Every structure is written in structure tokens, then in C-alpha cells.
Amino acid sequence: MTITLTPSPEQDELRATARRILSKSLASWPNGVVEGVDAFDEDLWRQLAESLGATGILVPASLGGFGGTLPDLTGVLLECGAAATRTPLVATVLAAEGIIASGNDDAAQARLPELAAGALIGTVALPESHGPFLRAENSDAGWTVSGTTQQVLFGARADLLVVWARGSDGPAVFMVDGTSAGVTRTPLPPIDLSRNIARLDLESASATLLCSGAAAEAAARSVFELAAFCLAAESTGGAQRCLDITVEYAGVREQFGRLIGAFQAIRHRLADVFTEVEAAKSVIAYAAALHAAGDPDFSIAASIAKSHCVEAFHRAANDAIQIHGGVGFTWEHEVHWHFKRAHSANMLFGTATQHRDRIADLLDF
Amino acid sequence: MARLDLGTDLEEFRAELSDWLVASAPPGLADVTDWYRDVTILAGSNRQGRLDAYQSALYREWEAILMNNAMIYPHWPESVGGRDWSTTQTAILSEECFRLGIPRVRRGFSADLVATALLTHGTADQQTYFLPRIIRGEDRYCQGYSEPNSGSDLAAVETKGVVEGNEIVITGQKVWTSEFEGCNMMFLLCATEQDKPKHKRLTFVLLPFEESNNVTIRPIRQMTGGAEFCEDFLDGARAPLFNVIGAFGNGWQVALSTLDTERTGEAVVSYLGFESQFYRLLALAKENGAAREPRLRDRLVQSYIRTQVMRYQGQDTLARISSGIAPAQHCLSAKLLWSEHHAALGNLAMDIVGPDSMVRPPWGAGPDPYDVDEWQDLFLASRGGTIYAGTNEIQRTIIADRALGLPREPRQS
Numbered sequence: 001m002t003i004t005l006t007p008s009p010e011q012d013e014l015r016a017t018a019r020r021i022l023s024k025s026l027a028s029w030p031n032g033v034v035e036g037v038d039a040f041d042e043d044l045w046r047q048l049a050e051s052l053g054a055t056g057i058l059v060p061a062s063l064g065g066f067g068g069t070l071p072d073l074t075g076v077l078l079e080c081g082a083a084a085t086r087t088p089l090v091a092t093v094l095a096a097e098g099i100i101a102s103g104n105d106d107a108a109q110a111r112l113p114e115l116a117a118g119a120l121i122g123t124v125a126l127p128e129s130h131g132p133f134l135r136a137e138n139s140d141a142g143w144t145v146s147g148t149t150q151q152v153l154f155g156a157r158a159d160l161l162v163v164w165a166r167g168s169d170g171p172a173v174f175m176v177d178g179t180s181a182g183v184t185r186t187p188l189p190p191i192d193l194s195r196n197i198a199r200l201d202l203e204s205a206s207a208t209l210l211c212s213g214a215a216a217e218a219a220a221r222s223v224f225e226l227a228a229f230c231l232a233a234e235s236t237g238g239a240q241r242c243l244d245i246t247v248e249y250a251g252v253r254e255q256f257g258r259l260i261g262a263f264q265a266i267r268h269r270l271a272d273v274f275t276e277v278e279a280a281k282s283v284i285a286y287a288a289a290l291h292a293a294g295d296p297d298f299s300i301a302a303s304i305a306k307s308h309c310v311e312a313f314h315r316a317a318n319d320a321i322q323i324h325g326g327v328g329f330t331w332e333h334e335v336h337w338h339f340k341r342a343h344s345a346n347m348l349f350g351t352a353t354q355h356r357d358r359i360a361d362l363l364d365f
Numbered sequence: 366m367a368r369l370d371l372g373t374d375l376e377e378f379r380a381e382l383s384d385w386l387v388a389s390a391p392p393g394l395a396d397v398t399d400w401y402r403d404v405t406i407l408a409g410s411n412r413q414g415r416l417d418a419y420q421s422a423l424y425r426e427w428e429a430i431l432m433n434n435a436m437i438y439p440h441w442p443e444s445v446g447g448r449d450w451s452t453t454q455t456a457i458l459s460e461e462c463f464r465l466g467i468p469r470v471r472r473g474f475s476a477d478l479v480a481t482a483l484l485t486h487g488t489a490d491q492q493t494y495f496l497p498r499i500i501r502g503e504d505r506y507c508q509g510y511s512e513p514n515s516g517s518d519l520a521a522v523e524t525k526g527v528v529e530g531n532e533i534v535i536t537g538q539k540v541w542t543s544e545f546e547g548c549n550m551m552f553l554l555c556a557t558e559q560d561k562p563k564h565k566r567l568t569f570v571l572l573p574f575e576e577s578n579n580v581t582i583r584p585i586r587q588m589t590g591g592a593e594f595c596e597d598f599l600d601g602a603r604a605p606l607f608n609v610i611g612a613f614g615n616g617w618q619v620a621l622s623t624l625d626t627e628r629t630g631e632a633v634v635s636y637l638g639f640e641s642q643f644y645r646l647l648a649l650a651k652e653n654g655a656a657r658e659p660r661l662r663d664r665l666v667q668s669y670i671r672t673q674v675m676r677y678q679g680q681d682t683l684a685r686i687s688s689g690i691a692p693a694q695h696c697l698s699a700k701l702l703w704s705e706h707h708a709a710l711g712n713l714a715m716d717i718v719g720p721d722s723m724v725r726p727p728w729g730a731g732p733d734p735y736d737v738d739e740w741q742d743l744f745l746a747s748r749g750g751t752i753y754a755g756t757n758e759i760q761r762t763i764i765a766d767r768a769l770g771l772p773r774e775p776r777q778s
Contacts, residue, residue: 002370005684247769262772267765274764275702278695279674286677295367304670356666365647365656365665 003289007071015075018054021047022083038156038187038196045087049118052076055092056116059100064113069292070226074233074284081237084337086194088121088154090230095122097226098162101219102173102210111160111175121178123158124223125149125200127171129349134202136167136174136209143167144182144204145174153348155198156187164220165207172212173219176205192344194337225302227349229287232305235313235345236280238338242316243273245335246323253325266323273319276312283308300362303355311352313342369680371453371687378454383461389430394423395466404638405707407543407593407746411739428470428502437470437500441480445496453687459634472499473544475506478623479552482569485622486611494607495571507574509553509597510620511541517759519554520563520617524599526555526570532603533557533570540596541753545582550574551597552623558614567616571608578602589745590735624755636675639703643672646714646740655717664713671706675699694768700760704750711744 007015025044049055057073059065066072073093080089096115099107114120127133134147145165152158161176161183178185182205187198211219247270250261260266287301317339321328328335346352359365371379398418402411418424431437440455441447450458462469471477476499483492498504515521524537535555542551551574558566574580579600584592611619650656650665678695685692715722718740726736737745751757765771 001367003367004370005681006688006690243769247771251770251772258775259772261765262774264762264774267769267771267774268758268761270769270771271698271761271764272701274694274768275698278693278698279678279702282674282677282681282693282695285681290367293367297367301673304673307666308670308674353663356663356670359666359669360656360662363669365651365662 001293001295003286003293003295004071005285005289007075011072011075014052014072015079017052018048018076018079021052022079022085025083025085036187037189038198040086040088040154040157040196044085045089045118048076048080048085048087048089049092053116054089055096055118058093059096059112059116063108063116065096065116070229070288071285071292073230074288077230077233078237078240078284081234081239081341082241084194084238084241084334084341086196088123088157088196090227090234091123091153091155091158092118092121093230094124094153094223094227095158095160095162098124098173098219098223099175099210101222103215103219104210107175107208107210115160120159121154121157122160122162123153123155124227125152125155125161125163126220126224126227126349127164127166129224129227133171134163134165136165136172136207137204138167141206143174143207143209145176145202145207146182146204147202149200149202151188151197151348152200154196155200156185156196158185158198161200162210162223163202163207164216167212170213171216171220173210173216174207175210176202176207180205182206190344192337192340194341195344195348197344221299224349225299226291228302228306228355229284229291231345231348232280232287232302232309233284235309235342236277236284238341238345239273239277239280239309239313239316242313242320242335242338243270243277246270246273246320249324260323269319269323273312273316276308276315280305280309280312300359303350303359303362306350306355307352307359310342310346313338313345317342369684369687371457371683375453375457375687379457379461382458383465386461386465386467389434390465390467391423391426391430394427394468397421397423399641400466400468401463401634401638401641404635404642404703405746405750407589407591407749411742412591412593424468424470427467431470432500432502435500437472438476438480438496441484441496441500442492445492446500451687453683456634456683456686463634463637472502472505473507473548475508475544475548475552478508479506479550479571481625482552482610482619482623486569486615486619491607491610504550505548506550506552506571507542507545507548509539509542509551509572512538513540513596516541517756519620520567522554522556522567524553524555525559526557526568528557528606529603531606533568533606533609535570535572535599535602535604537599538596539599540585540594542582542595542597543593543753545584545595545597548574551580552610554616554620557616561614564617565614567620568613569610569616569619570604571610572599572602572604587746588748589742590737634679635703636672636679639672639675639706642743643668643710646710646717649714649740650717653717653719655719661713661717664709664716668706668710668713671702671709675702675706678702697760697764697768700754701757701764704747704757707743707747707750711740711747714740715744 054076056065057068061067115122130149134145136145158178163174182203184201185198190197253260283305287305290298290301320335435448439448439450443449512522526533526535551572554567556566557568579602581598582595585594586592655661726738
């Protein structure tokens with residue numbers, strides 16, 4: 001099994017296009033703060049989905065997608081992380097992955113084209129990551145799903161929910177329409193204003209069965225690992241951004257008649273951040289390459305990425321605040337957005353510590 | 366295990382090379398020792414084992430085979446005894462040797478440095494004289510940079526060189542010379558242009574490193590108990606002017622080129638050594654139950670992640686070299702990564718071993734009066750890793766300057 005680590009010209013181009021689109025978001029900092037708990041940057045979302053096709057990169061070309069691989073998506077995620085975007089891109093990518101991983105052709109043909117086009121917002125609720133299993137029941141009228149899931153990414157605006165529920169035959173994957181009867185979507189006020197979260201209360205909501213048993217468990221694993229990777233990639237982009245703006249600031253801010261970037265205390269601290277950010281970039285590139293090659297080691301690499309990259313992001317954002325001094329502690333400066341994003345990136349889909357525990361299990365420590 | 370896609374030509378090269386290695390290596394060579402156990406320049410508790418292995422008949426036989434096939438330093442030009450291989454091809458040689466558990470034969474880590482100096486600043490005559498001698502093992506080099514008053518501040522060296530006729534006469538003291546045993550040559554920096562500015566007064570010289578040339582060495586005993594460094598007293602040691610590389614007063618530039626030496630193939634295999642070392646500690650932690658203790662378990666995974674970062678970055682470097690892309694900036698942080706990983710792994714090893722880590726192996730187990738076991742040795746020796754090869758503080762300064770472009774610290778010239 002061989003892998004490729006250096007980005008292709010097409011991947012570089014895709015990333016550059018994403019950067020162009022996102023530069024407007026960076027220029028209008030802070031984006032989308034004031035619009036309410038379930039709002040997001042709709043203009044940016046349309047551009048990412050429609051102009052760039054980011055939502056469809058991993059969707060097969062026959063179903064309206066780009067038929068790409070994870071390294072194709074990686075550049076977009078790094079840029080989204082740097083710009084601290086508030087869009088349901090990752091949530092929608094994960095919903096599509098849930099359908100793809102379930103192997104249900106009918107569902108794929110019915111819903112993937114819309115998800116790929118960004119015409120639908122999707123999200124997922126995994127057992128363990130989002131509370132206990134939902135309950136599934138089958139009757140003459142079809143399947144229904146009941147129960148409560150917590151901290152669902154962009155759940156209040158999701159048109160399509162991919163959820164895991166346990167019925168009499170064990171675990172299974174279902175699709176539920178976000179607007180159908182029996183679904184209550186409650187936006188929760190998030191500490192990170194760029195990642196909306198919601199509680200979903202389902203009461204006999206009508207659901208479409210995608211797959212069950214071992215296939216459902218495999219699909220959950222696949223979505224969980226992709227989620228870990230996406231958050232790690234966004235974190236890496238965010239960490240790089242924190243380093244960049246802090247280096248820039250240290251090159252213009254003077255104290256004691258000297259640029260603060262000439263003080264060893266600042267230089268060495270930033271050198272350590274650099275080391276962690278470079279490691280994060282390597283981890284992301286390698287994990288994406290393993291995924292593209294269909295290498296089973298992606299399972300471990302995704303957890304390595306989640307563990308390393310969110311911690312590198314936390315450190316980069318923390319040190320950015322410290323080195324910016326009082327300015328870095330103000331609401332107006334962008335750096336607290338990154339700090340808060342590092343926190344939500346850590347909490348969603350397994351913390352860094354939980355992923356290390358998972359690595360130990362996978363490697364039989 | 367995933368492998369880098371290097372293209373059809375290099376994969377064919379790999380397959381042919383691997384067949385050749387299997388056919389040519391003396392049977393049993395892989396069983397002599399674990400050739401990849403030492404991951405840094407210090408062999409520490411494995412010192413005697415390493416010496417014995419290098420003196421074994423099978424190693425000698427393998428050395429002769431590689432020498433006859435110009436495979437000691439195959440990336441050197443054919444004119445000096447190499448094969449004009451690319452860096453990638455040599456890296457593949459390192460990978461395949463590792464995979465087969467057989468050693469690459471090289472002439473100490475200082476040989477790579479002096480070769481860079483010769484290939485970038487030496488004349489054709491100097492290259493064709495000195496490099497083949499290294500390959501044949503006739504000249505074995507140690508490094509003469511550090512001095513008692515000049516460690517991190519390398520350009521401050523005080524050792525003096527004076528021209529007398531067609532010789533340069535060198536007087537001064539060098540220190541922290543590693544891999545000094547068996548060396549007969551030293552490359553060094555000395556001050557020859559006293560009236561010039563700090564960085565323009567230095568000259569790079571290849572010095573016959575022998576007692577008969579007024580060189581006295583004194584081993585330095587380290588905190589590990591071993592003596593793997595020495596200090597060197599040069600009291601009118603002489604070298605022909607032919608041995609001056611890159612002109613008088615240009616020594617700083619020559620020295621800088623050696624500091625940037627890419628240890629060919631090393632980045633590709635060094636993580637493998639760190640990985641196998643990690644797995645040895647993990648085996649111990651599983652055996653004595655420490656791996657089930659949540660805090661130790663988490664630290665084990667953190668160390669494992671560090672070994673994987675080194676793997677990813679080593680592979681990325683190889684990918685870039687093979688496609689002619691400039692090396693990534695992470696090359697600048699590699700030294701911080703491995704040395705701090707090593708220190709952390711040493712600490713972890715002591716916690717995994719527990720109170721028994723206070724007790725050294727029984728008296729008489731080895732030749733040294735302060736024998737330590739592998740993990741005690743790692744715990745102690747890793748304190749040196751953050752100092753030698755450019756202290757980690759110097760590495761951070763290099764990152765701040767070169768990678769981040771931060772304003773320079775004020776310096777006295």
C-alpha cells in the first residue's frame with residue numbers, strides 16, 4: 001500500500017480558491033456573532049458549497065459530488081480553520097459520510113446529491129459522542145426513533161439528521177428529516193460562537209433505516225474517525241493562523257525601545273508553538289494520505305490527529321493571547337475565537353485524552 | 366505499513382537493491398546484534414555490545430562487500446568513490462537495510478559533515494584525496510568545534526592557527542569530541558585572521574589527530590558513568606596547507622555548510638529506531654502492569670504520538686527530496702522533537718520501572734564500575750541530547766530567525 005504526501009497542483013488550486021473565498025470572512029471579523037444562536041454565515045456557506053463544491057468533495061461523482069479523496073478536502077478544512085468560519089460544512093460532510101458508510105444505495109441516491117450541492121444541511125448524532133443510544137421501533141407504519149441527543153453540531157438548522165439508534169435487532173443507522181413531526185431542535189448558547197450546537201429531542205420521529213448490526217457499528221466508526229480528522233484539520237489551520245498573527249504582532253509592537261519579537265522569551269515561546277504546529281501539519285497530511293489509500297491505519301492516525309492537533313491549537317491560541325497582551329484579551333481581537341474553537345474542537349467527537357485512550361486500545365497497550 | 370509512493374522507477378530500484386542486499390549480505394549478519402538499537406550518537410549501556418558487533422567477522426565481511434560496490438556513501442560522486450546516487454536512492458538503501466535488519470556501513474557521523482565541507486568548499490584535488498580515504502576507512506574523523514569558552518557561541522573559538530612554511534600550526538583546546546575512539550583525523554575551526562571581525566577570522570582545517578602530532582586527548586566521564594566524549598589539547602599540532610578547506614578566513618561559511626548537512630537517509634530511518642525503542646519500553650510496561658495505570662498509559666500514548674510525528678516528518682522529507690521540492694520547515698524543529706521526546710521517554714521509563722529504577726545492575730555485570738541498564742541510561746543520557754548538536758535554546762533561536770522571521774535579538778559583534 002503506497003501513499004502520497006505532497007499535494008497535487010489541483011489540491012493546491014482548490015485550497016487557494018478556498019482561501020480567496022474565506023479572505024472576505026477574515027476581513028469582516030468577527031463574523032456572524034450577533035445574529036443569534038442558530039445563525040451562521042449563509043453567504044459564505046453558499047460559496048463554499050456552490051462555488052467551491054466543498055460539501056461534495058467526498059461524494060461520488062455519480063451522485064453529484066466531486067469523487068475526491070480526503071487530501072482534496074484537507075486544504076479547505078485548513079483554510080476554514082484559519083478563518084474560524086461559522087458554517088455547517090463539517091456537519092454536512094459527516095452526514096454524507098454517514099450515508100456513504102452505511103452502504104444504502106437508495107438513501108445515497110435520494111439524498112447525497114442535495115447534500116453534495118449544499119442544498120441540504122446535514123448533521124450526525126453518534127452514540128457516546130452525543131449521549132446514549134436513541135431507541136428505534138418498527139411498526140407497520142415504518143421505523144420511528146425516540147430519545148435525546150446532546151451537543152449536535154449545527155443541529156438546530158439541520159435538514160437531515162443521520163443518527164444511531166438501538167432497536168430490537170441491535171444498533172442501526174437512520175435518517176430523520178430535521179423538520180418532521182416529533183423532532184424538536186433546540187439551539188443551545190455555545191461558548192464557541194462559530195460552532196453552533198443543539199439538543200435534539202426525538203419523539204417517535206419517523207425514520208429511514210440505512211443499515212444495522214455490524215454495518216451500523218462500522219459506519220459509526222467511520223463517521224467518528226472522519227469527524228476527528230476534520231476537527232483536527234480545522235484546528236491545525238487555526239493554530240497556524242494564531243502563530244502567523246502573533247509573529248506579525250511581535251514584529252510591530254515595541255516595548256523598552258525594542259520590538260517584542262526580539263526578546264528571547266517571546267522568540268523561544270513562538271519557536272515551541274512552531275514546532276507543535278509543524279507537527280500538526282505533518283500529522284494531518286499523513287492521516288489524509290492513509291485515508292485516501294484505504295489504509296486501516298487511518299483509525300489510529302485520526303486519533304493521533306485529534307489528540308495532537310487540538311492540543312497544538314489550544315497552545316497556539318493560548319500563547320497568542322499571552323503575547324498579544326491586553327489586546328489579546330479583548331472581545332474585538334480575533335484570538336479569543338480561536339481559543340474557544342480549540343475548546344469545542346477538543347470536546348466534540350472525543351477529547352484528546354479519550355482519543356489517546358482509544359489509541360492505547362487499538363494498539364493493545 | 367503504508368509506504369510512500371515514490372514512482373515506478375524508484376520502486377524498481379528498491380526491488381533490485383533489496384534482491385542484491387539479500388543475495389550479498391553474509392548469512393547471520395542480522396543476528397549479530399540489533400544494529401538499530403542506538404538511536405543517538407551515544408551508545409551508553411550498549412557500548413560494549415556495539416563495539417563487539419563492529420569487530421565481528423560478519424561485519425568485516427559486509428564492510429568489504431559494500432566497499433567493493435561503492436556502497437559506503439553511494440550518493441557521493443563516482444570520482445571520489447561513490448555512485449552518484451540521489452539522496453532518495455541512498456535513503457532507500459537505508460530503509461531496505463533496516464527492513465532486513467542489517468547495518469549500513471558508514472564512517473561515523475562526522476564523516477557526513479566533513480564530506481559536506483569538502484563537496485561544497487573543497488577543490489577537486491582535495492575531494493579526490495580525502496573522500497576516498499574516508500570510504501576506505503583510512504581516515505576516521507572527529508569534530509573540533511566546541512571549546513571550553515565556545516559552546517553555543519561557536520564563532521568565538523580561541524584555538525589559533527599560524528602558517529609556518531607550507532604548514533598550519535594549531536594551538537588550543539577542543540572539547541566534547543564524540544566518537545573519538547579510533548579517529549585519526551579531526552576537522553576543526555581555528556582563528557587565523559586575528560585582526561578581522563568575529564566571523565571572518567576563522568579557518569577550517571583537517572588535522573591529523575595523533576599523539577605524534579602534539580595532540581593529547583583526555584576522555585570526559587559523563588553523568589551516565591560512561592566516557593563517550595573527550596577533550597583535546599592541541600599543542601603545536603601541524604597540518605599541510607593542502608588541508609585548509611575553503612580558504613583562510615572563510616571557515617565560518619564552511620562550518621555553516623556542515624551544520625546544515627542532511628544526514629542522508631538518516632531522517633528516513635531514525636524514526637524506526639525511536640519506534641522500536643518505544644516498543645521495548647511498552648513491552649516492559651505491559652509485562653509489569655504499568656501500562657494499565659491510566660496516567661502512565663496516557664504518557665505512553667503521548668510518547669508513541671511523538672514517534673509517529675517523527676515518522677510522518679521523515680516520510681515527508683523523503684517525499685519532498687524525491688520530487689525535488691524544497692525541504693519543509695519542520696526540518697528546523699526535528700532536533701527539538703527527538704531530544705525532548707527522549708528526555709520525556711527517559712522520565713517515563715523510570716516511572717514504569719518504579720523504585721527498582723534506583724538500583725543499578727549487579728556489580729560485575731559489565732566492565733564499567735558505574736553500569737546502568739538501558740532505561741537508566743536513557744534517563745541520564747537524554748539530558749545530553751538537549752545540549753549537544755546545538756542546544757535546544759540555539760535551535761529555538763534558529764527557528765525564530767529562519768522559520769518565523771522574527772526581529773533579531775540584539776547581538777554584540
